[in-house]
Amino acid sequence: MPRVESSIVINAPRERVIAVARDNASFPEFMADVKSLVVTETAPDGLRVVSDWVGIVQKFGITVRWTEEDVWDLEKGTCTFRQLKGDYDEFAGVWTFTPESPGTTRFDSFLDYGLEIPLVGALVKALVHKIIQSNLDSTLSAIKTRSESGNA
Numbered sequence: 001m002p003r004v005e006s007s008i009v010i011n012a013p014r015e016r017v018i019a020v021a022r023d024n025a026s027f028p029e030f031m032a033d034v035k036s037l038v039v040t041e042t043a044p045d046g047l048r049v050v051s052d053w054v055g056i057v058q059k060f061g062i063t064v065r066w067t068e069e070d071v072w073d074l075e076k077g078t079c080t081f082r083q084l085k086g087d088y089d090e091f092a093g094v095w096t097f098t099p100e101s102p103g104t105t106r107f108d109s110f111l112d113y114g115l116e117i118p119l120v121g122a123l124v125k126a127l128v129h130k131i132i133q134s135n136l137d138s139t140l141s142a143i144k145t146r147s148e149s150g151n152a
Contacts, residue, residue: 010148
């Protein structure tokens with residue numbers, strides 16, 4: 001299964017960055033690739049969230065839909081996520097938030113995905129990989145911008 005990885009340093013405390021990342025219902029407000037996101041289930045402790053996503057691949061004007069489960073471990077500073085149903089054949093990963101200093105956080109992400117498109121060659125698979133990598137990089141960058149602006 002292909003994997004994409006991304007990492008970014010954010011000039012904000014880990015608690016603020018996690019607060020921004022946990023508020024996924026607001027992602028469409030500041031992430032261009034997220035057309036809509038509806039939280040459909042939240043555990044009483046708020047550590048498990050299920051949401052319906054509609055992403056847009058702007059370059060091609062196509063949408064991708066999936067239902068995602070996020071499980072947060074605030075002590076470890078992680079979010080483990082996976083697709084429950086949707087357009088991907090496989091979709092799972094982890095976000096990790098590591099304090100670098102009192103006011104700086106490193107945000108690491110990896111995503112394993114499978115997206116089988118019948119009768120396509122290596123060139124199209126490479127393009128899909130590039131698009132997913134770009135989307136992951138954009139997600140981290142958007143969370144960095146939001147966290148550094150203090151909108152948590």
